[in-house]
Amino acid sequence: MDYHDFLNKFHQISKRDYELIADSLTNCHAKRNELIVAEGDITRDLYFVYEGTQISCYNHDGTERVMSFHYPQSLMGLPDSFYNQQPTQYYIRALTDSSYGAISFRRLEELFDESQAIERLFRKMTEAKFCGLVTRHREFHTCTIEERVKNFVARSPHILHMVPHKYIASYLNIDATNFSKIYNSIRI
Template identity: 45%
Template sequence: MERYHYFRQFHDISLADYHLLIENLQHRSFKKGDSIIVPGQIQRDLYFVKSGVQMASFEGDKTYVIDFSYFPFLCAIAESFSFQVPSKYFLTCLTDSELEYISYEQLQGLLDQSQQIERLFRRMIEAMLAGMVDLHINLRAMTIEERYRVFCQRSPQLLHLVPHKYIASYLGIDPTNFSKLFNQVKF
């Protein structure tokens, strides 16, 4: 029921509609280091994280981290899944991961069948968009220490699960400066 309470933060979905959604979920396990999606691949399934940490990233002269996912969040390359187009990014498991998933076609059927499920996903996408805008602003308006503090308040568990070089990339902080912050700023 944890996921039900999580969903209700976005929309007051009924138990009947919640069960309609979760009855269509299937289970998949991934090992640390497994790729869920690679550039050029279309994400055909939307994942719901049960356990583990995943990372969306792209490669240039180094690894650029876009986002992390973990319970109870969704795990997806949003534009690839939503528009069924090839991904430009990697979606990789940073730890062993247990994910539940629903196919694009199944989800479209549920969205057509239930206004409550459709509204839930619309609200979740709106929240994701607002989060991306906040991150974009934070990367430009906050000092590196402020970014680090916000991250630690929002996702403190990731400090012990994710290699610090990836968190530094996500926050737009040089790994050496991140290491200094990690050792000096305590929570």
């Protein structure tokens, strides 16, 4: 899958730099409900999603809590474990049969040394993710449940048809029944 246009949304890279990244990817597959990264693992790879839908989660008192969604033309990983090369308290699970390209931490560090543009690209992608997390954090602390649902629908309407709504409710930290009532009452 060609990710060049996707990556260029964050920072323009040359075809040569794109090929360095693409040539470093190992093709991987996961079946529906298969763990891609398990709790306690060290996340050794960052993934480029080609097909399927996946979720990053953690367990809280025996309940699965969704932190993020992954789908084609997005990156998938657990940044704290990947960048620190330490065991994770989270996990990634395939919601559907999935295929993705994996790049190892070591190889990505080598690419950063080889190309300033690649290093800048990943810095800008990290900055964009961080800004999104700050927005989400603010919404959790300042918005009503209804406002959280409306903001999510406005920001990510495509996900509404990709994953069961119970996972979106978990992501928004809303009871699934309340999510359904609010979702059914708003116009999309």
